[in-house]
Amino acid sequence: MSQPAPLVRGRGRPRDPIIRPRVLEATREIAAARASRASISAIAALSGVGKPTIYLRWSSLREMVIDALHDAAAPLAQPSLSDPMARAAWVIADDEAELARGPRAGFYRSVIFWTPRDGAVDQALEQAILGPRRERLRAALAEAAGVAPSDGPMTGAAVRLSEAGPLVAATGMTSAHIGAEDLVVVLIRGIGRQAGDPSD
Numbered sequence: 001m002s003q004p005a006p007l008v009r010g011r012g013r014p015r016d017p018i019i020r021p022r023v024l025e026a027t028r029e030i031a032a033a034r035a036s037r038a039s040i041s042a043i044a045a046l047s048g049v050g051k052p053t054i055y056l057r058w059s060s061l062r063e064m065v066i067d068a069l070h071d072a073a074a075p076l077a078q079p080s081l082s083d084p085m086a087r088a089a090w091v092i093a094d095d096e097a098e099l100a101r102g103p104r105a106g107f108y109r110s111v112i113f114w115t116p117r118d119g120a121v122d123q124a125l126e127q128a129i130l131g132p133r134r135e136r137l138r139a140a141l142a143e144a145a146g147v148a149p150s151d152g153p154m155t156g157a158a159v160r161l162s163e164a165g166p167l168v169a170a171t172g173m174t175s176a177h178i179g180a181e182d183l184v185v186v187l188i189r190g191i192g193r194q195a196g197d198p199s200d
Contacts, residue, residue, distance in 0.1 A: 020071075022047045023054060027061075027068040032106030035113060040064070065111065066124040072104055073128035076136050088137075088144040095133050 026047035030038045040061055044051045058064045079090040099108055108129065114121050 019047075019049050019053060020057065023049050023057070023064070024068045024071045027064045028072070028104055028107040031065060031068070031110045032104075035110040038065075038110075062118060062121060065114070065121055068107070069111065069121075069124040069128045072107070073132070076132055078136075084140075084144040084146075088140040091137050091140040095137065099129075099133075 023043060026043045026049075027038075030042045030046060034042065038061060040051060040054060043061075043064065044054055047054075054064075058067065077094065079087045079094075081087045081090060099105055108125075111121060111125050
């Protein structure tokens with residue numbers, strides 16, 4: 001007589017694929033609005049997801065912020081412009097549009113203020129958001145200056161902006177004081193040597 005097949009138990013109900021994006025979007029909204037006063041309770045209320053369900057996926061607000069940063073990362077667009085100066089200006093304007101005026105700008109600003117206190121959040125911000133933008137800006141500025149990104153003699157200002165570029169863009173500097181194309185010229189040629197200067 002054959003033995004009955006053993007009963008195989010499932011691993012429980014599958015995870016709802018809607019929960020993660022809802023919670024992460026709520027994390028970004030609450031962090032943007034409340035900064036250091038953000039709480040899992042507020043995120044649960046905004047997302048409509050219960051705290052027990054949230055704690056099954058994330059153990060802390062810090063983990064949620066880190067996940068929200070990685071979730072916000074996306075492949076960066078590359079401009080299809082033939083003029084290197086115009087490409088560099090486009091990159092600066094794109095950084096500013098995302099980091100200073102975009103729907104997630106408040107979230108990025110809040111996270112920037114958290115990072116001195118938390119190395120893991122700082123690392124996630126760098127890996128997911130600022131690092132890729134910095135590399136894109138560095139390459140665009142080097143190309144506009146006519147040098148290879150790794151070894152070219154850009155001015156000190158250009159090097160400094162390519163290091164901190166996305167943070168500068170997050171301040172909204174380009175639209176408030178100088179256009180993106182003029183900023184590229186200043187960065188590459190140095191302050192006081194803009195296009196049309198008699199010294200050109």
